[in-house]
Amino acid sequence: MTTSVTTMSRQAQPKGAGPRPSRPSRATRTRRTLVRGLPVLPALVLLALFLAGPIGYCVYYAFTDMRLSGASATNFVGLDNFRHAFAAEGFLNAVWLTLVFTVLSAVVGQNTLGLALAALMRHASKAVRAVTGTLVIAAWVLPEVVAAYLLYAFFRKEGELNAILDALRLPSQNWLYTLPILAVSMANVWRGTAFSMLIYSAALGEVPREIEEAAEVDGAGRWQQLWHVTLPLIRRSIGTNLMLNTLQTLSVFGLIYTMTRGGPGDRSQTLPLYMYEQAFKNSLIGYGTAVALMLLVVGGLFSAVYMRLLRTEV
Amino acid sequence: MSDRRRTERLVADACLAVVAACFALPLLWLVLASVNGHADLRVAVPHPFTTGNFRSVLNTDTTYRPMLNSLVLCGGATALCVGCAVLAAYPLSRYRSRLKRPFLITILFATGLPITAVMVPVYGMFVQVDLIDTMYGTVYFLAASALPFAIWLMKNFMDGVPMVLEEAAWTDGASPMQTLRRVVLPLMWPGVVVVTIYTFIAMWGNFFVPYLLLLSPDQLPASVSIFNFFSARGTVQYGQLAAFSVLYSLPVVVLYTVMSRRLGGGFALGGALKG
Structure with missing residues (x-):
């Protein structure tokens, strides 16, 4: 796709750069830009009111002591919310769990499994490929709460995972109680791997067969070939995919909330759940927003990196 | 060998x-x-x-009303989002301007922002401007949050439509909007369908946004009602819950299947997204 996008923009260019007999005056050009840009307006208004607006509010609320109860007036409190956060055990716990959740499910789980699936599919028989693809994508298409409910049933003490472990004479346990963060991470892998698989299928499809065959003729084994030839060729896709996986995983709420409510205790309470609890259960909108702002900034940083990876295409 | x-x-x-x-x-x-x-x-x-499980959930309160709410909510937001995206993508794909690059960069940046993080301020804002617990307010927000990605995809699809035919239409005196409707859209309908279905599927499954922004029980979409069902009766009625899950998942599974049969589905999306 990289190549086709580049060719497309190359095709599009002659138009703008087309014959320009006499240079129009500045005023005419400004007017022309405005008229031509008019169709962007509805999108712009919607984005300004409902996306930029809330982000602006986010920055503002984060420095106030706004509460849901509305009993007292909202005051500007400077950096208090942030100071409070970094001193709070619950916040640090949430940061740590978010890190574990993201690394386990996005970086290791979805990304690696997605790549493995895409790579294996190139060598598998057609039927197996079709069935696996369908199942993995089905898990992705299902609504979030349904997926959460299915995985909840799977990991429950009396659920299917323990049934299998029993059958294999392996020790079973109450996964949602002993290792809740692992259970929700696996759930996220189950739900999100399709995305990586699709990205990598597209990327691998563009690796020219001749290059792989040449490596084969030179006596490279499959692993060597993958490591030295294929992976370097698709490194941009790897970067993009890692970023997108991370960004999606950072904002996972419904999956964890449905499966564990962040519990038991706070042992699967990632940042979005912590933010929710503080803002709505404890009515600390200001403090919750400060947590949200930090999440937004981290997301923004990742998004900026992702953009740099795509930069040549804008 | x-x-x-x-x-x-x-x-x-x-x-x-x-x-x-x-x-x-x-x-x-x-x-x-x-x-x-x-x-x-x-x-x-x-x-x-x-089939008792299905029969006991197929009633207004459990299935029909939440599904209808979902349809209104996600259908409305998808229509709004795709409409705005088509309009916005046209100048972005066809003209050159100094403003284009910054705008596209902002759009791309916004596709990556974790929407979950803005939900607390969105709630605060909706309370202040009295949009809380209204369907149309939620529709606006859902549409806006899906818009950056929709614009980005739509522009990429539109870039794939060659300019030659349009230039002919322009010479014949057609306005840009006529050209968009009569020439460009018919040529890129698979792209529009992919964006529409993808947007709809994502919204259909969205739980957090309606969970926060809608409060009255009779306005809740299926994503929230299934969650309440699960919390309230989850430990007992597994069969009914499974039946309701099947019913609630059916529309998106069907949509996705149709899309992938006719248009290459997710593989097309993966390609358009990045590769």
Whole structure:
């Protein structure tokens, strides 16, 4: 796709750069830009009111002591919310769990499994490929709460995972109680791997067969070939995919909330759940927003990196 | 060489079969439990086989109203989002301007922002401007949050439509909007369909946004009502819950299947997204 996008923009260019007999005056050009840009307006208004607006509010609320109860007036409190956060055990716990959740499910789980699936599919028989693809994508298409409910049933003490472990004479346990963060991470892998698989299928499809065959003729084994030839060729896709996986995983709420409510205790309470609890259960909108702002900034940083990876295409 | 290929295929098939089984188990449980009279949490042959689970959830309160709310909510937001995206993508794809690059960069940046993080301020804002617990307010927000990605995809699809035909239309005196409707859109309808279905599927499954912004029970979409169902009766009525899950998932599964049959589905999306 990289190549086709580049060719497309190359095709599009002659138009703008087309014959320009006499240079129009500045005023005419400004007017022309405005008229031509008019169709962007509805999108712009919607984005300004409902996306930029809330982000602006986010920055503002984060420095106030706004509460849901509305009993007292909202005051500007400077950096208090942030100071409070970094001193709070619950916040640090949430940061740590978010890190574990993201690394386990996005970086290791979805990304690696997605790549493995895409790579294996190139060598598998057609039927197996079709069935696996369908199942993995089905898990992705299902609504979030349904997926959460299915995985909840799977990991429950009396659920299917323990049934299998029993059958294999392996020790079973109450996964949602002993290792809740692992259970929700696996759930996220189950739900999100399709995305990586699709990205990598597209990327691998563009690796020219001749290059792989040449490596084969030179006596490279499959692993060597993958490591030295294929992976370097698709490194941009790897970067993009890692970023997108991370960004999606950072904002996972419904999956964890449905499966564990962040519990038991706070042992699967990632940042979005912590933010929710503080803002709505404890009515600390200001403090919750400060947590949200930090999440937004981290997301923004990742998004900026992702953009740099795509930069040549804008 | 051929021996090596055969072994490789066997190994690949075996590995994929294991992964496929892991992905299949929860799905299998869902289907079997929905027709099982005594469903528990294990994968089991329905005993007794029954359609009772479906019959007991197919009523206004449990299924019809939430599904209709979902349809209004997601259908409205998808229409708004795709409409705005088509309009916005046209100048972005066709003209050159100093403003274009910054705008596209902002759009791309916004596609990555974790929407979850803005939900607390959105709630605060909706309370202040009195949009809380209104369908149209939620529609606006859902549309806005999906818009950056929709614009980005739509522009990429539109870039794929060659300019030659349009130039002919322009010479014949057609306005840009006429050209968009009569020439560009008919040529890129698969792209529009992919964006529409993808946007709709994502919204249909969205739980957090309606969970926060809608409060009255009679306005809740299926994503929230299934969650409440689960919290309230989750420990007892596994069969009914599974039946409701099947009903609630059906529209998006069908949509996705149609899309992938006709248009290459997710593979097309993966390609358009980045590769």
